[in-house]
Amino acid sequence: MRKAIAVGLVALLAMYFLGGMSARHEIFPWPQLSQLRKMVGAEKAVAPSRYTFDDKERLIGDESKTAVTCPTQTDRTAVLLILGQSNAANEGGQRYRSNYGARVVNAFDKQCFIAASPLLGSTDTKGEYWTLLGNKLIASGQNDSVILAPLAYSGSEVARWATGGDLNPVLVDTTKQLQDSGYRITSVLWVQGEKDLVMSTTADAYQKRFMSMVDTLRQHGVAAPVYISIASKCLEPSN
Structure with a gap:
């Protein structure tokens, strides 16, 4: 039972x-x-990012930025066009901000923001040293105001900046935006080359493509000197 x-x-x-x-x-x-x-x-909800990027992953928006009136350029204003790859972009290990308020600004898309890492106009969201440079230029008494106009793409080879490269039109557009804002570029700062070392770009090919980029600047009214940074080789052979 x-x-x-x-x-x-x-x-x-x-x-x-x-x-x-x-x-x-x-x-x-x-x-x-x-x-x-x-x-x-259930998966944790992804927190909304304060950053906005374009289709090439360039930083074009940051909710933490403080917009200001763009300074009027005088003979004591440095207008720096910053070009290159990761070492020129927001890939630095240290973040900085302007010690002089609106006297050191990040110019982007015909607007100005108090300079603070990361800078609008370049890829990545880490640190950079251009804001520090702006602080030092003012502290030294060399300049009264500094306009930082970054346009740097991590991992970009020189061919992308030359005529026919995908970054060449962006370079032209950035130059035009500065000119439309009443700015005359006083220095072009070039920090690039690691990618081409990895790609085994020959010296002749590199020079030809680099000069093509410089010609683009000259054709669009940029007469400023182009300063080439020499980076140290460290860590891995590819660097």
């Missing part, structure tokens, strides 16, 4: 659970277990 009762209970339980599963989990405790699983296993 007991054996028959036990078999009957097992059969009832089996029918209950199998029935619950076959009924699209609508019988207790399946709905509750399903909800619990969703609560425990």
